[in-house]
């Protein structure tokens with residue numbers, strides 16, 4: 001019948017037990033599928049941004065909106081706890097931003113994103129950025145319905161982050177090496193080593209070096225967004 | 234700690250099953266956890282009683298069964314054991330592998346307690 005209420009269970013032989021074989025995240029995944037249908041229907045490219053706190057997600061978003069705002073209609077679902085002003089900062093750039101109040105939650109889930117989607121006019125959006133909670137562990141387990149996961153790896157964090165947080169970096173479709181303008185002064189971040197760590201967890205995701213502050217490498221990222229948005233029309 | 238959210242989702246599923254089976258409590262819950270599921274066993278055990286309090290699983294024991302990590306190589310086709318942060322093929326050393334097991338997070342089995350009166 002349905003797979004949400006447990007009515008597909010079969011009883012075990014001896015004791016009174018039931019075999020279930022159901023994912024703990026089934027309810028979330030079901031809602032994520034629903035979100036994906038929303039995006040499909042309105043031709044929206046949904047990008048989930050994940051990183052540790054302070055890796056520069058909001059700064060990247062601001063620079064991205066400034067550069068792309070003319071060509072693509074952008075909206076933001078803001079889920080980061082760190083700075084309550086994040087949504088304000090985004091709105092100041094002239095794009096709609098919905099703040100999700102996560103309370104003490106360490107991740108966004110598909111239900112929270114779904115509620116936020118209903119506050120947006122998706123017909124007027126080409127690219128939706130979901131800024132996840134700054135945390136390299138919890139957000140990785142929850143599908144939000146996004147098309148693409150982007151993980152930010154800021155150079156001061158060190159090049160071995162993908163080896164320390166394999167669940168997160170395995171889920172990434174693109175890795176952005178942020179604050180790359182610092183590469184010349186940092187001696188413990190080797191971009192080749194970062195790439196090697198990503199490959200060692202069997203992830204073919206490209207790595208792009210950029211700096212939202214200096215504009216270094218932003219072209220490649222913007223080009224990547226344009227291509228992904230174009231392929232969905 | 235997303236383990237609390239996961240325990241709450243687990244309790245929802247278990248509560249539905251108990252209702253179906255017409256029991257007022259369950260005694261044992263078996264969950265298989267892959268190392269790459271993103272779940273920490275100790276955190277899960279810590280969160281479980283909080284989520285289970287006052288539910289059919291109030292007195293239940295949570296059994297976590299850790300699964301192994303296995304990959305299949307897309308280059309040479311061999312299967313091998315792997316580690317969380319090293320999923321390369323043990324046979325030929327290529328990194329292009331597919332995970333066969335190790336990221337699961339599955340409610341396997343629930344043992345019922347007392348029948349509802």
Ligand SMILES: [Zn+2]
Pocket residue numbers: 306307308309310311322323324325326327
């Ligand atoms: Zn091989």
